[in-house]
Amino acid sequence: MRQTSMTILWLYPAEYREAFGPEIVDTIAQRAGEACLQGLAAYAAFAAGEFAGLLLGALREWTTKWTARDGYMSPPDFAVEAADVPDLQRRIQQLIRGMEFAIANHDFPKARLYSDRERIMRARLDRLLSAGNLYQSR
Amino acid sequence: MRHVATNNRDPEPKPLSEPVFLILTSLADQPRHGYALLRDIQDISNGRVALSTGTLYGALRRLLEEDWIERFKQKDTSRDKQAYQLTSEGRRQLRLEVERMRQLARVAGARMKESEG
Structure with missing residues (x-):
């Protein structure tokens, strides 16, 4: 889970990854531990939701970066x-x-x-x- | 000369999105880090809202940019963690939103009473 999250984070703008990457990976790892205790189905649903959220987030951040008038995360x-x-x-x-x-x-x-x-x-x-x-x- | 007209003090602020409202509410009583925020948001929404981590950090980035929240290193037992807290501007925005919702609820309540009574 940690490894996949780190891989997906490479799709984000570098500024965002530097500012939030480690925190995001830690948070997902903590939540994954919790989801694990609820069974395989719950874990699979959690993983799918998290990965989809991360992918959508990458798209959103790039859109923000490309449309920002004053620079992104200055x-x-x-x-x-x-x-x-x-x-x-x-x-x-x-x-x-x-x-x-x-x-x-x-x-x-x-x-x-x-x-x-x-x-x-x-x-x-x-x-x-x-x-x-x-x-x-x- | 320094302050060109700003639009930050909008007299009619737009309603906050639900994730933003919940994040600000969660930070209203104490600073929290990402994981604690996600858990608290689930609690205060009675399990209805479960933000994904990507959504949470996207919203946090925007709130930092607006200067509604700020982040700092929170001393933890094992290691330092980044935590978030409301700024005075964030608290003001939350207060405005609560007031707006309260006013709407008052009108809705009164109209329902009228039609039922």
């Missing part, structure tokens, strides 16, 4: 756990520069998007600062 959204305060500040500056560039080029949908992202990153920075009680060093 680092500002998904690397939060690894980000520290200077890193978040650097990303906010990048977003501001991107927004200014978009406005200068009259690309207002993109500017709006950068603005949304910047607001989200600022909220994260505030959370990080308050969690670490780092306001004095801000």
Whole structure:
């Protein structure tokens, strides 16, 4: 089950696989253990459902990736756990520069998007600062 | 200058899909990791909704992108696990949805009472 799940995960975009792959495999393995105790028929039904779900998920993720206007699973959204305060500040500056560039080029949908992202990153920075009680060093 | 008009604070938010509503509900009282989420969703829906793992993580990816949830490493007895928790925006969205459903239920209840009484 674990091996098949890992194989199917290769059908996903690399960004998604890196962010969620190990978790998905672990979760499926845990559920498989549970389904195993309910008999062969239950296990077969569970396996079919999981594999179908994974395949459909791969299709959905590629569709999202291909249709995303602003990039798919961009680092500002998904690397939060690894980000520290200077890193978040650097990303906010990048977003501001991107927004200014978009406005200068009259690309207002993109500017709006950068603005949304910047607001989200600022909220994260505030959370990080308050969690670490780092306001004095801000 | 910084904040161009955003559409995140929609006055009339769209109804949440059932998996999203159940995920947010499951995270409303405590953070959970993927497997715990799936079990809890089955419990709170009285066994009616059994999300596949692929569906769950697809929804989690979208919720992370919307900043309705965030993930962090949860200390486990054996090893660290990625866990998910609601952000203030996620809690706000859940509250709006509950309010919307409550209002609809009130109207439905009143109309049924009218037609029966």
